[in-house]
Amino acid sequence: MGKICYLECPTGIAGDMCLGALIDCGLPWQYLIDSLGLLGIESEYQLRTEKVIRNGQAATKVYVNLQVEHKHTHDDHHHHHYPARHLPEIENLIKNARLKDRVKEWSLAIFNQLAIAESQVHGIPPEKVHFHEVGATDAIVDIVGTCIGLDWLDIEELYCSAMPTGGGTVKAAHGLLSVPVPAVVKLWETRKVPIYSNGIKKELVTPTGAAIAVTLASGFGDPPAMKLTKMGLGAGSQDFEIPNILRLWLGEKETERRGEKETVRETVTVLETQIDDLNPQAVAYTLEQLIAAGALDVFTQNIGMKKSRSGILLTVICHPTLANTCKTIIFKETTTLGIRERNQQRNILDRQLKSISTKYGTLKVKIASWGTGKEREVINIQPEYEDCAILARKHNIPWREIAQQAIIAWESDR
Template sequence: MSTLAFDGRTGASGDMIVGALLAAGADPDVLGPVESTLDVRYGIDDVMKNDIRATGVDVVRDDRSDPGHDRHGEHDQGRTHAEGTGPHRSYREVCELVESMGLASEVEADALAIFETLGEAEASVHGADLDSIHFHEVGADDAIADVVGAVLLLADLDPDRVVTTPLSAGGGVVEMSHGTYPVPGPAVVKVAEKADWSIRGGPVEAELLTPTGAAILAVVAEGCETLPDLRVEGSGYGAGDRDLDGHPNVLRAIVGDAHGNHASHEGITVLETNVDDIPPEILGGLQDTLAGAGARDVTVLPATMKKSRPGHLVKVICRPEDARAVARKLAAETGTLGVRATPATHRWVAGREIETVSIAVDGEDYGIAIKIASDDSGEVYDASPEYDDAAAVARETGATIREVMARAESAWREL
């Protein structure tokens, strides 16, 4: 599975993402629709950031009267996100502009999703509705070019999966049009609420994660705590505007082939409670009773309680949005006075399919479901007959459950 991984330890902005994708091998010629629609050009140049060579990108007004003009010309390191190029626009105006670019449907959908993410964040911060939002810096030509350029370049690289490590937001305060705010700014925090990845403070007192950068990654990237196992095929650095003391202001992108990882991951919450006076029938039934409330997995472990009393530790895995309902059901079923909730970033989940095989017992054919587990490259690493099916065949035929399961697995492997 081809994977593009962003390493966000010194933050991310729109132009850093564009620069990183270009440095990782994306074709700058795909940026043409943005340049022609906005009448701008991407200035692309190699720059040095704390002895790291990176790709700097600046969006400037296109001067067709300049005979020496080069679309991929000298990078103007004077641009900042607050300055912006061209007019500021409403959310609807931005959407109409994107829709006029004649983009491929997938690219247009991603670009519109990014601006919707930005618009909803601004609307939430200011207590307004989406249609009334007017973008300032984000509605300028350079910000639009960053967003659409990023999705065009990403489509050119065409990875199967995009991930990012935790993004450093920086620290201190940031000057905005509405006043001074602590870093990360309000819009970045709102975007991060809906993102799959996490943010962290530092490593310097400066704004490192911009709303545009956060929104792009919120739409296109999954979160990962560390870089995944990759056979690296390409890499590069996108340069930010700042020169940071002791930290290169760059965003790294790595492109490679990932093998042997689970197919996907999902956010989870782990619930726990200790009980010491529950009948075994109640404990044994928690798998079924809690599943109805949203539990994904239930484990009951023996434990030693206060004054050496024997008891049990009940651990439940569920989705964060189901945690309240599952905790309430756990309390009702066990009578416990407290349930601990521990947020976890995610759990890796294998690809799962069910196939049915037929086995013959005493001349009669019986169907057994087989659960197939595969990694993200589609390689099967486990095949398990369903216990309930095997038990039903065993009861009917007099064979042992173990024998039925072994024959079912053998039949599947022969297929």
């Protein structure tokens, strides 16, 4: 059963609140410490956690304390923090760490979104912005740590509530800024995030918190249908009129009954664009890149376009968390100027791969089924194409014969 979570943000969202909610949901503290240690910057910060009370409710508070670097001169003693990092430095830090692939993918996507927002605010390319908030050590810990926690909880889909705007002003690296700060507003714009005022005139949504939600959330609004298994509470730093707590709802995906059977319902993102001026070889390469990036399916259709031109409709189906990566590939590898995007629900059968021994060799078959236990019913089996092709070439016999032998072997092995 797929895992799903919902971030409820009545008093906003920040990176440390995400970490607190994940710890409260069961993420082992030492696992988080050890995984973050793979970045190689543990000398720059110290983590600690404690249970705190916010308006009568117990929640987990995570503190990311920056370590002060000391420098001595002949006649005085100076304290200063480690310098801010630029986006390329952060990307290299993450790529070179021995983190799980999904943690790297999510972390890089979040920092990229944050960098784009900051660059739009300052009017220069993302790689040229001298980041303070983005390059700060605590932002790296918050973002990568959150991705580590979501991966450990095996989250497949994440949703988020509407966000409170906050108010007042906050002191930042570029001076006194109105709340919500410009980078947060830019991030909200990218996903048309629903916002409202809860009357609290403080900074409630930080750029780091906004970037996490905007990048990873499949949608914003009410909680999705799920079977709730756990509620994690991550505390903010201040006390407000209402509990300053980020609530993480953890559950299992809703299933839909088909007679006496069940299928899993999940959200997928569908990307579409039509192209009439691209070399077919480039199209083929683009499809390869999208599949390699993790798209669930990629296909093209021949279409007639304006001025009677022949073209293709390129369609990509992917998990919502991978949508930005796929859009980047399409813009980079093709001549398109725009991509349509929509989220859809799909019902899927349970699928598993099983190795089967035949007289020609061992290959894998994909088994699709529904139901559980004794009621599990196999709906379809298909030999893996590449496995059959390898054996067909090796023995110089038709691909169809290898595929038939695989099904016969599976039937006799049941």
